[in-house]
Amino acid sequence: MKSIGSENKKLIVEGLWNNNPIFKQVLGICSTLAVTNLVLNTAVMCAALVFTLSLSAATVSILRSLTPRNVRMMVETLIIAFYVIIVDIVLKAYWPQMSSNLGPYVGLVITNCIVMGRCEAYGNSNPPGRAFVDGLFNALGYSFILLIIAIFRELLGMGTFLGVSMPYFGGAYWDKWIIMVMPPGAFFMLAVVVWVFKSIQGVKEDKAK
Amino acid sequence: MSLTSQMSYALVVFVSAVFTQNILLSNFLGMCPFIGVSREIKAAFGLGLAVIFVLTVTCLLNWLAYHYVLVPLGLHFFRFILFIIIIAAFVQFVEMAIDRFSPPLYQRLGVFLPLITVNCAILGACLFMIIRDYSFIVTIGYGLGSGIGWFLAIMAMAGIRQRLANERIPRGLQGPGITLIIAGLMALAFIGFAGVLQGS
Numbered sequence: 001m002k003s004i005g006s007e008n009k010k011l012i013v014e015g016l017w018n019n020n021p022i023f024k025q026v027l028g029i030c031s032t033l034a035v036t037n038l039v040l041n042t043a044v045m046c047a048a049l050v051f052t053l054s055l056s057a058a059t060v061s062i063l064r065s066l067t068p069r070n071v072r073m074m075v076e077t078l079i080i081a082f083y084v085i086i087v088d089i090v091l092k093a094y095w096p097q098m099s100s101n102l103g104p105y106v107g108l109v110i111t112n113c114i115v116m117g118r119c120e121a122y123g124n125s126n127p128p129g130r131a132f133v134d135g136l137f138n139a140l141g142y143s144f145i146l147l148i149i150a151i152f153r154e155l156l157g158m159g160t161f162l163g164v165s166m167p168y169f170g171g172a173y174w175d176k177w178i179i180m181v182m183p184p185g186a187f188f189m190l191a192v193v194v195w196v197f198k199s200i201q202g203v204k205e206d207k208a209k
Numbered sequence: 210m211s212l213t214s215q216m217s218y219a220l221v222v223f224v225s226a227v228f229t230q231n232i233l234l235s236n237f238l239g240m241c242p243f244i245g246v247s248r249e250i251k252a253a254f255g256l257g258l259a260v261i262f263v264l265t266v267t268c269l270l271n272w273l274a275y276h277y278v279l280v281p282l283g284l285h286f287f288r289f290i291l292f293i294i295i296i297a298a299f300v301q302f303v304e305m306a307i308d309r310f311s312p313p314l315y316q317r318l319g320v321f322l323p324l325i326t327v328n329c330a331i332l333g334a335c336l337f338m339i340i341r342d343y344s345f346i347v348t349i350g351y352g353l354g355s356g357i358g359w360f361l362a363i364m365a366m367a368g369i370r371q372r373l374a375n376e377r378i379p380r381g382l383q384g385p386g387i388t389l390i391i392a393g394l395m396a397l398a399f400i401g402f403a404g405v406l407q408g409s
Contacts, residue, residue: 187393
């Protein structure tokens with residue numbers, strides 16, 4: 001029992017920090033970078049990703065002995081698409097405004113490399129429980145970085161947080177950095193985040209040696 | 210809309226897909242191969258060509274499938290799965306055809322084709338064309354324009370990165386970090402094209 005616990009702990013640390021999808025693997029940034037100009041959109045998008053990634057990794061793992069090797073990729077894609085369609089339908093039914101804000105990006109979770117990457121690298125060769133934990137924490141590691149990016153972009157670009165005007169940044173003294181809510185801002189912000197986190201990791205690795 | 214006005218609209222959509230609404234620099238689609246394969250010009254060229262071809266044709270195929278199969282049957286929500294299957298099947302088919310008829314071309318493009326199935330630019334363009342309700346002719350302009358826009362961006366990036374290979378870059382920024390900063394500068398430059406299409 002204890003060994004299972006420590007195995008899970010290892011997966012949690014790997015997903016959130018050591019092997020973080022964004023600053024370590026630099027995977028799957030396509031579909032979500034575009035919505036990071038507002039914190040609310042990012043949070044919904046990340047929730048969709050957490051749901052899809054953890055459940056599809058577990059499903060791939062459950063079906064792994066039944067899947068012939070040569071159609072593996074296709075089966076994985078269909079499993080992922082199944083969960084994404086659920087998210088899409090639920091959003092359209094209960095939150096149509098958000099569904100139209102996110103546009104095609106919900107559907108693009110299907111081709112998000114991190115989902116496919118985790119299913120292929122971990123879910124495919126491990127039991128369902130651990131595949132679920134691995135998927136869940138990779139998705140959470142991914143989400144927290146994107147939320148950091150979104151908070152800075154919305155604050156600097158529009159002076160708001162979750163649509164509420166913030167003191168100082170929302171006032172007349174703050175000249176809004178419009179560029180932050182435009183596409184180049186996303187690239188710069190992500191580059192800075194990658195730089196900061198990789199440097200922190202680098203310092204720790206040097207100490208460990 | 211008449212045929213001529215559709216053609217001119219298609220041209221506008223084409224130019225905007227290449228420059229002002231570049232699928233990579235303003236919609237962030239196809240980032241993974243953009244960062245991974247832009248280290249040398251030759252590879253970027255091969256992948257770029259493959260994207261132009263696959264994107265244009267699958268957009269048209271998916272347009273036909275959506276408007277003649279899914280809409281009459283009322284199965285709109287099924288489009289993600291159908292699009293992915295069409296893209297995967299088409300890529301597989303092209304791979305087999307090239308291998309059969311032109312081995313030298315296969316040597317140059319072959320390795321890039323499987324990568325394309327999971328390139329979000331392809332699925333992204335197909336979903337955009339449905340959401341924006343483009344007609345068939347406009348879709349031709351949109352698909353071709355998006356492909357060429359992606360090709361231009363990755364070629365420019367590969368050229369810049371080759372020059373950067375011998376520069377000294379802070380350790381945390383090496384690889385993806387510096388690539389993202391360059392992409393940001395390129396996106397800034399492409400915003401400058403926004404004035405080109407005003408008034409149309």
